[in-house]
Amino acid sequence: xxxxxxxxxxxxxxxxxxxxxxxxxxxxxxxxxxxxxxxxxxxxxxxxxxxxxxxxxxxxxxxxxxxxxxxxxxxxxxxxxxxxxxxxxxxxxxxxxxxxxxxxxxxxxxxxxxxxxxxxxxxxxxxxxxxxxxxxxxxxxxxxxxxxxxxxxxxxxxxxxxxxxxxxxxxxxxxxxxxxxxxxxxxxxxxx
Numbered sequence: 001x002x003x004x005x006x007x008x009x010x011x012x013x014x015x016x017x018x019x020x021x022x023x024x025x026x027x028x029x030x031x032x033x034x035x036x037x038x039x040x041x042x043x044x045x046x047x048x049x050x051x052x053x054x055x056x057x058x059x060x061x062x063x064x065x066x067x068x069x070x071x072x073x074x075x076x077x078x079x080x081x082x083x084x085x086x087x088x089x090x091x092x093x094x095x096x097x098x099x100x101x102x103x104x105x106x107x108x109x110x111x112x113x114x115x116x117x118x119x120x121x122x123x124x125x126x127x128x129x130x131x132x133x134x135x136x137x138x139x140x141x142x143x144x145x146x147x148x149x150x151x152x153x154x155x156x157x158x159x160x161x162x163x164x165x166x167x168x169x170x171x172x173x174x175x176x177x178x179x180x181x182x183x184x185x186x187x188x189x190x191x192x
Contacts (some may be wrong), residue, residue, distance in 0.1 A: 032071070036062045042079055045172065045179045048128070049085060050090060056081035060098075068106040073118065075100040087136075089130035099123045100149060111157065114164075118151040122170055147172050151183070 038060045043053050048049030088094040102120015109115070126142040153166025166184070173179040 030064060032068075033065075034062075034064045036064075038062060038075070038077060038122070042077075042181070042183075044079070044096065045183060046082045046083075046094070047085060047087060051179075054081055054083060054094075064104060066104075070107070071104050071106075073100070073104050073120065074100050088132045090133055091131040093129040093131075102149065113154070113156055114162075115154045116152065116164075116166070118149070118168060119170045120149055122147050122149050145172070 003169040038058070040058055042054045044056045046052055048056050052078050058077050058079030058184065061071060062075040062077065063157050064073045066072055068101050075098075077098045077100075079098075080155045082091065082093045100120055100122045102118055104116060104118045106114060106116040107187070122146055123146050125144045128140040130140065131137045139172070149168055149169050149170045150168055151168030153164045155162055155164025167182040170183075172181070
């Protein structure tokens with residue numbers, strides 16, 4: 001079994017993911033399976049106490065199964081942060097759990113250049129704990145939200161190293177694009 005070390009850097013983006021020790025594709029009956037742990041930062045839109053964005057650390061894992069032309073993907077990530085404000089509530093602790101389910105496709109132009117695309121849906125569950133000075137903390141279990149996502153990347157194989165750049169958009173609101181999450185990444189993987 002081969003090991004792939006994958007490092008993903010964010011380019012002024014809402015999400016910085018880094019996958020280390022990703023399991024190399026395992027083939028069974030022509031189907032490749034890959035498991036990649038994720039660690040990084042994400043920027044998310046928040047409406048409380050006023051509309052703004054927040055950047056925080058996240059972690060999780062992605063499983064892909066299929067062939068280059070079309071594979072299924074399942075991704076779980078969790079992120080949490082604490083924000084302090086000068087107005088009530090003075091402190092908001094948020095924990096988000098996200099589950100993406102979709103498809104991905106990879107196309108090899110030649111032995112060096114390739115492109116891939118992702119498409120699917122994301123479910124997000126949020127828990128907020130709001131604290132106001134002089135009051136007990138109040139917990140809000142927000143309803144689960146479901147949003148589509150789409151993305152693409154292009155890359156090159158440089159010997160045993162692959163480099164790719166890509167973007168993924170999670171569409172929360174089609175009328176106000178500032179409320180959507182955009183993930184822009186540069187990925188470097190080592191291995192076959």
